[in-house]
Amino acid sequence: MERTHLTIILLSAFLVSSLLPHSLNAATGRCNPSDYEVLLKIKQALGNPYHLASWVPNTDCCDWYALQCNDTTNRVVELTIFSGQISGQIPSEVGDLPYLDNLTFRKLSNITGPIPQSITKLKRLRFLRLSWLNLTGPVPDFISELSNLIFLELNFNKFTGPIPSSFSSFTKLGALRLDRNQLSGSIPESFGHFKGIRTRFIPI
Ligand SMILES: *[C@@H]1O[C@H](CO)[C@@H](O)[C@H](O)[C@H]1NC(C)=O
Numbered sequence: 001m002e003r004t005h006l007t008i009i010l011l012s013a014f015l016v017s018s019l020l021p022h023s024l025n026a027a028t029g030r031c032n033p034s035d036y037e038v039l040l041k042i043k044q045a046l047g048n049p050y051h052l053a054s055w056v057p058n059t060d061c062c063d064w065y066a067l068q069c070n071d072t073t074n075r076v077v078e079l080t081i082f083s084g085q086i087s088g089q090i091p092s093e094v095g096d097l098p099y100l101d102n103l104t105f106r107k108l109s110n111i112t113g114p115i116p117q118s119i120t121k122l123k124r125l126r127f128l129r130l131s132w133l134n135l136t137g138p139v140p141d142f143i144s145e146l147s148n149l150i151f152l153e154l155n156f157n158k159f160t161g162p163i164p165s166s167f168s169s170f171t172k173l174g175a176l177r178l179d180r181n182q183l184s185g186s187i188p189e190s191f192g193h194f195k196g197i198r199t200r201f202i203p204i
């Protein structure tokens with residue numbers, strides 16, 4: 001009897017220590033470990049700006065400024081970097097936050113360069129706003145791989161060249177903003193049969 005009790009107590013202690021989320025020991029709380037690593041890489045790639053001062057290592061990333069976690073899964077579902085003193089390019093690591101629903105970089109005049117191709121990994125993305133930045137190069141064709149997009153805003157940048165005709169393949173898009181760039185060429189013929197039914201299109 002005694003022995004059985006002791007065994008049960010030891011077994012329970014073992015189970016409790018092995019089943020409790022590691023978060024109780026590691027200070028990162030609810031934060032998903034993979035999202036945590038990626039966010040710290042993003043912060044570093046942006047030059048550790050003051051705007052992301054709340055992104056402190058060994059704290060719960062779901063409490064950090066400029067992002068949101070899903071309440072159930074604790075995965076990062078929204079990243080909104082808006083109006084700060086931040087210089088550099090959009091870090092390619094944003095493509096490694098696989099549960100993102102909303103991605104916004106807005107009103108950051110020192111964000112330059114191209115849109116990283118890695119964003120095509122964000123298969124769940126529905127809202128993409130990269131506006132009032134100083135992005136350059138062509139409007140990338142690969143954005144059309146984000147087939148769940150409802151809202152695409154790329155206005156107020158320095159994009160050049162044509163509007164990709166592949167953009168007509170979006171089936172869920174409700175709004176497309178490309179105004180205030182330096183686009184050239186004509187509106188793609190494919191836009192005559194846009195798959196998204198309700199698309200409001202504000203060209204140049
Ligand atoms: C959070 O994730 C769950 C499970 O994937 C999903 O059902 C729910 O809609 C999400 N909540 C929000 C607010 O997106």
Ligand SMILES: *[C@@H]1O[C@H](CO)[C@@H](O)[C@H](O)[C@H]1NC(C)=O
Nearest residue numbers: 068077078100101102126127
């Ligand atoms: C993304 O933005 C849309 C529109 O602003 C909002 O309805 C949706 O709840 C947001 N999703 C998340 C995960 O914050």
Ligand SMILES: *[C@@H]1O[C@H](CO)[C@@H](O)[C@H](O)[C@H]1NC(C)=O
Nearest residue numbers: 084085086087107108109110
């Ligand atoms: C942009 O960069 C310039 C030059 O480094 C700097 O003077 C300016 O304050 C920066 N602006 C913002 C909004 O970060």
Ligand SMILES: *[C@@H]1O[C@H](CO)[C@@H](O)[C@H](O)[C@H]1NC(C)=O
Nearest residue numbers: 108109110132133134156157
């Ligand atoms: C782009 O940068 C220039 C300064 O180099 C600035 O005057 C302009 O406002 C920026 N564009 C946007 C959309 O922020």
